[in-house]
Amino acid sequence: MAFLxxxxxxxxxxxxxxxxxxxxxxxxxxxxLCPPVGPAVRVTPLVQEDEVVARGSAVACLRHxxxxxxxxxxxxxxxxxxxxxxxLLSEIVLFRxxxxxxxxxxxxxxxxxxxxxxxxxxxxxxxxxxxxxxxGMPAQGETPSAILxxxxxxxxxxxxxxxxxxxxxxxxxxxxxxxxxxxxGPVVFCTHGDAAPWRSFASGRIQIAERGTRHPQASAGxxxxxxxxxxxxTPVWDIHAEDVAALGTLLRTGILPMNRLVRIAxxxxxxxxxxxxxxxxxxxxLTRRIAAPGAHVIxxxxxxxxxxxxxxxxxxxxxxxxxxxxxxxxxHWLVSALTETAGAxxxxxxxxxTQAFGAVLPAAPFIRALEAGDDETAMNLGLLSxxxxxxxxxxxxxxxxxxxxxxxRAMLDRIRREYAA
Amino acid sequence: xxxxxxxxxxxxxxxxxxxxxxxxxxxxxxxVAALGQLGLVALVIGIWHLVFMLxxxxxxxxxxxxxxxxxxxxxxxxxxxxxxxxxxxxxVVMGELVFGGWGRNVVNPATVALAFLGFGFPTxxxxxxxxxxxxxxxxxxxxxxxxxxxxxxxxxxAVGVGAxxxxxxxxxxxxxxxxxIVLVLLVADPVASAATTVGRWINGALYGCLVILFxxxxxxxAPVQVAVSAALLASLAAPLLDEAALxxxxxxxxxxHGRT
Numbered sequence: 001m002a003f004l005x006x007x008x009x010x011x012x013x014x015x016x017x018x019x020x021x022x023x024x025x026x027x028x029x030x031x032x033l034c035p036p037v038g039p040a041v042r043v044t045p046l047v048q049e050d051e052v053v054a055r056g057s058a059v060a061c062l063r064h065x066x067x068x069x070x071x072x073x074x075x076x077x078x079x080x081x082x083x084x085x086x087x088l089l090s091e092i093v094l095f096r097x098x099x100x101x102x103x104x105x106x107x108x109x110x111x112x113x114x115x116x117x118x119x120x121x122x123x124x125x126x127x128x129x130x131x132x133x134x135x136g137m138p139a140q141g142e143t144p145s146a147i148l149x150x151x152x153x154x155x156x157x158x159x160x161x162x163x164x165x166x167x168x169x170x171x172x173x174x175x176x177x178x179x180x181x182x183x184x185g186p187v188v189f190c191t192h193g194d195a196a197p198w199r200s201f202a203s204g205r206i207q208i209a210e211r212g213t214r215h216p217q218a219s220a221g222x223x224x225x226x227x228x229x230x231x232x233x234t235p236v237w238d239i240h241a242e243d244v245a246a247l248g249t250l251l252r253t254g255i256l257p258m259n260r261l262v263r264i265a266x267x268x269x270x271x272x273x274x275x276x277x278x279x280x281x282x283x284x285x286l287t288r289r290i291a292a293p294g295a296h297v298i299x300x301x302x303x304x305x306x307x308x309x310x311x312x313x314x315x316x317x318x319x320x321x322x323x324x325x326x327x328x329x330x331x332h333w334l335v336s337a338l339t340e341t342a343g344a345x346x347x348x349x350x351x352x353x354t355q356a357f358g359a360v361l362p363a364a365p366f367i368r369a370l371e372a373g374d375d376e377t378a379m380n381l382g383l384l385s386x387x388x389x390x391x392x393x394x395x396x397x398x399x400x401x402x403x404x405x406x407x408x409r410a411m412l413d414r415i416r417r418e419y420a421a
Numbered sequence: 422x423x424x425x426x427x428x429x430x431x432x433x434x435x436x437x438x439x440x441x442x443x444x445x446x447x448x449x450x451x452x453v454a455a456l457g458q459l460g461l462v463a464l465v466i467g468i469w470h471l472v473f474m475l476x477x478x479x480x481x482x483x484x485x486x487x488x489x490x491x492x493x494x495x496x497x498x499x500x501x502x503x504x505x506x507x508x509x510x511x512x513v514v515m516g517e518l519v520f521g522g523w524g525r526n527v528v529n530p531a532t533v534a535l536a537f538l539g540f541g542f543p544t545x546x547x548x549x550x551x552x553x554x555x556x557x558x559x560x561x562x563x564x565x566x567x568x569x570x571x572x573x574x575x576x577x578x579a580v581g582v583g584a585x586x587x588x589x590x591x592x593x594x595x596x597x598x599x600x601x602i603v604l605v606l607l608v609a610d611p612v613a614s615a616a617t618t619v620g621r622w623i624n625g626a627l628y629g630c631l632v633i634l635f636x637x638x639x640x641x642x643a644p645v646q647v648a649v650s651a652a653l654l655a656s657l658a659a660p661l662l663d664e665a666a667l668x669x670x671x672x673x674x675x676x677x678h679g680r681t
Contacts, residue, residue, distance in 0.1 A: 012425065231680045303423050322423070339480040346524030348432040349616045351569025364616035365667055380671050380681050397425040 008359035009214025010352070010393065014156045014303050014320075016265040019272040025259060026275050028282040031074045032311040033059055033092040036127050038136035038387075043070065043089040051078050056103035056256050058122065059092055065140045071124030073258050073278040075100035091311065104254045113181050117141075120178075120247070123256045127314055128243045132221065132230040133384035134416050144237040146185040146228040149176070151241035152192040152211045152218035155302035158318050159263035159274060162191065164242040171248030173201060178247055179239070180205050189241070190223050214358075215304075221390030222358050230385045232419055240315065260317060262286075266303065268296035268321035281312040287321050295324040305392035305405075344400040347371075356394035363394070370407045375415055383411065429524050432570050432611065433483035439565035443605065444490055446557035455493070461502065463489035465509045473518045484523040488513065491531035491606040495645055496538055497545035508538035528656050529613040531606065535649045547643035555598035558605045571609045574618050578625025579604050586633045595644040596636045603648035604628065608655055615659040620666035627662070628655035 035041045042063040047053055053076065058069035076094035084090050105123050110116040120126050121140065131138040138144065151161045165172060179187050189201055192211045202208045209227055211218040220238040230236040242260055250256045258278040265272040270292050277286065283298045299306030299320040300313045306320050307313075330336070347353060349364035357363045361382050369378040388405040395404035448455050466489050470481035492509055500508070512534020517526040539547070565571030583600065586592040592600070608614060608628050615624040631651035639647060674681050 014423070229674070229678050229680055234680060338474050338478050345429045345480075346521070348427075348429055348524055348570075349572075349611050350427060350432055351573070352427045362617045362667060362670060365663065368616075377667075381667075382674075382681060396423065397427050399424040399426060399428045401424055 007212065007214065008355060009154065009212060009217045010355050010397070011214050012156055012304075012393070012396065014265075015267040016157055017269050017271050019263075019265070019274060022274075023261070024273075024275050026277045026281070026286065027074055027096060027098075028277065028285045029096050030079070030282045030285070031076070031094050031096070031278060031280040032282075033070050033073065033089075033094070033280055034311050034313055035089040036130070036137055036314045037307075037316075038130070039134070040084075040088045041136075042087045043083070044087070045081050045083070045092070047078050047081075047092075049078050049081055052076070052097060052100045053078060053094065054101040054103045055258060056105075056124065058124070059094075060089065063087055067118060067140055068121045068126050068137070069124055070127060071103070071256070073280045075102065102255055105250065105256070107251050107254045110178065110251050116178055116181055119250070123250055125243070125247050125250065125256065129237050129239050130220075130315065130387075131235045131237050132224055132387065133232065133235065134412050135387045138235065138237055142235060144183045144185065145230075145234040146224075146236045147179050147183050147187045148220060148223055148227070148236065148238040149179070149187065149189045149241050149244050150218065150220050150223070150238055151198075152190050153317070154192070154211070154213060154215040154218040155304060155318070156215065157263065157265040157272075157320060158302060159261050161241050161261075161317075162193070164261035165245055168245040168248070169197075171245045171252060172241065174248035174251050175244035175246075176201055176206055176248075178251060179244065183237075186228065188223075188227055190218060190220075190227075191241075192218055216356070216358050216390060216393050219358075219390045219393075221386040222360055225382045225385040225390075226360055229382060232384065232415075236385070240317070242317075262312065262317050262319060264290065264319040264321065266299075266319075266321040268292055268294075268323045277312065279312055279314045279316075283310060283312060283319055286312075286319060291321055292323070297322050297324045301389075302392075304396050305389040344398070344403045347398050347400075352397050353394065356397040357391075367394070367398075367404070370404065370411060373411065375411060375418075378411060379415070383408070384415075387412075430483055433487065433523065435568045435570045436487050436565065436611075437483060439561050439568060439570060440487060440490055440606070442557045442560040442564075443494075443554070443602070446554045447494055450551055450554055458496070458505075459489060459493040461505065462493045462496075462509050465506050466513050469510060469513050469518060473522070477518075479518065479522040482523045485513075488517070488529075488531045488534075491529075492534050494606065495531070495535050495548065495603065495649060497542060497547050500538065500542060500545055504538070504542055508534050508541065511537045524612055526612060527660070528653075529607050529610045532613070532649065532653050532656055535607075536653045539646055539649060547645040549595060549644065550598045550602060552598070555601055558601045561605050562609070565605070565609065570611055571605070572611060572614055572621045574621035575609055575614055575625040575628075576604065578622040579608065579629045580625075582626045582629025582633070586629065591633050591637055593636070593644075596632065596647060599644035599648040600629075600632045600651070603645070603652050607649070607652040610656075613656050613659065615662045615666070617663050617666040617670070619669065620659065620662040623662050623666070624655055624659050627658060628652060631655060 043060040047059045053072045055075040060070045062068045076097040079093040082090040109119045187206045190209045216222045259276040300309035301316045303320045347367045353363045366381045466485045473479045512530045516530035516533035520526045566573045615621045635647040
């Protein structure tokens with residue numbers, strides 16, 4: 001059956017104008033430090049409003065783990081610190097001020113394993129890691145059973161991660177070496193297409209995995225599910241290859257580069273762009289001159305799993321601009337009462353549903369377990385390896401309007417509460 | 422939020438499209454009588470869908486037409502309006518609507534209705550099918566499998582066993598025709614059949630084996646009766662086959678990864 005599964009997945013097409021060639025570096029006039037997508041984080045701000053901060057310096061730390069810091073994506077002045085009740089981080093907005101300089105860390109700290117962790121946590125690399133099960137960044141002393149480095153992205157309109165790695169092979173190798181010290185298990189480099197340039201990395205615990213080009217074959221959760229499933233006691237981390245290269249640069253120079261390759265695309269644009277910018281970039285500034293006339297909505301992330309946002313989310317590498325359509329006219333209340341109370345309707349097991357999970361798990365029983373709230377079956381079928389973005393394609397295909405992702409999140413939260421108790 | 426189109430109603434519409442060749446040939450051969458039977462069954466099912474929409478807020482589904490076609494084609498002949506309505510009502514209400522409508526049912530409502538009619542009124546003759554109608558099941562299966570709304574593994578499993586049966590001389594032409602039409606209309610229903618790939622292969626093979634068994638040892642049974650009975654048993658076994666296939670899948674992952 002191997003030859004059947006290599007082509008598994010779907011390539012949903014989303015309209016986007018032609019891309020302007022060339023990559024420019026952009027630092028936006030405003031930028032914000034946002035919490036990573038996933039469980040909310042409680043923080044202690046380390047700066048005051050109106051204070052000038054260097055790029056890469058810590059502006060907040062976790063309330064119960066002060067070693068883990070969030071760092072400034074640009075050099076600038078702190079404009080506004082917004083916390084929600086319970087000190088949940090909402091956003092810390094910075095005004096650009098290039099004169100504030102760049103924070104330098106001591107790379108010698110990384111000579112010991114504990115020092116490496118401390119450096120990653122204080123320099124702001126830690127929030128770029130994501131753990132499974134449950135999502136969010138890993139705990140301070142957690143040792144993963146495996147780490148996946150994602151140099152493949154099959155989401156529609158996504159940039160090619162390999163392009164972001166050009167000329168950074170040495171830093172990437174150094175980053176790999178550092179990651180291998182964080183785990184006793186394998187460090188898997190997931191790439192698609194020709195893996196030949198990366199063969200030199202494969203040694204010892206560092207492995208190469210080739211993924212297909214159809215979504216969701218290079219979705220991190222589907223890779224985790226196939227290569228090294230996450231469990232309650234066996235967390236698996238994933239990190240983008242560009243971030244590993246940035247970690248390598250940090251270990252070489254002491255300065256953490258913030259730039260990342262971002263693609264702006266979507267039907268609401270006049271022209272698509274590729275640029276290097278920083279996390280927390282102001283999406284309105286990035287899209288101001290290229291948006292098509294008329295109302296539009298700006299998503300941080302792909303059209304499948306993105307969310308309307310003002311700032312580029314910490315791990316996101318694509319921005320989608322879609323025309324904003326008027327909400328459809330409301331039906332008569334009696335028609336709504338008769339036809340809409342049943343929710344999104346049941347999922348019919350079709351080939352499209354199987355392919356929406358890349359044919360790696362029994363899709364129909366999994367969806368039924370999610371809908372019914374059957375935690376045990378869903379965990380047996382691989383729930384703990386998955387996050388919302390991995391079922392986003394199935395949600396899109398089934399026209400569930402986000403209900404499937406909400407069900408998955410609710411189930412993960414429930415399992416985490418039960419496991420913690 | 423952008424949305425795809427594989428909703429329940431899309432699948433029902435595609436199923437209908439796949440069954441169009443079969444329906445066209447059957448109506449062409451059957452004429453006005455067939456059309457009247459189809460209209461009556463569709464009317465009864467439509468009334469029940471309306472009742473469940475008004476009382477239970479279950480939106481009606483295009484799948485009602487698929488069920489109507491299956492029942493109209495395969496129901497015993499000359500039943501009369503009352504008996505046919507009774508059988509259709511039992512099948513549609515107890516087989517589908519009480520579970521929450523199409524997509525949440527456990528067995529195919531048409532299978533339930535036909536089994537009810539067959540066992541309830543055994544004196545009425547089952548219909549026979551001419552070759553053109555039976556051949557039209559081939560494009561129906563082809564379209565359904567190509568669109569992904571009919572499970573390919575199930576059809577392949579049943580066809581494989583059927584081919585063995587023909588090679589061994591166990592299946593006569595009338596049984597083969599009836600079994601093919603029932604396979605497409607009832608057994609390959611994406612909702613009530615097995616939902617895992619391994620389960621689908623076994624489900625199809627089981628249906629084929631049951632048809633051969635009944636055709637060989639059930640003396641006096643009409644071809645459609647044989648096929649419908651095999652479909653009912655194969656459909657009832659589907660959840661068990663799924664459960665076994667999932668247990669196998671989980672065990673294999675445990676062995677490979679040490680966890681699921």
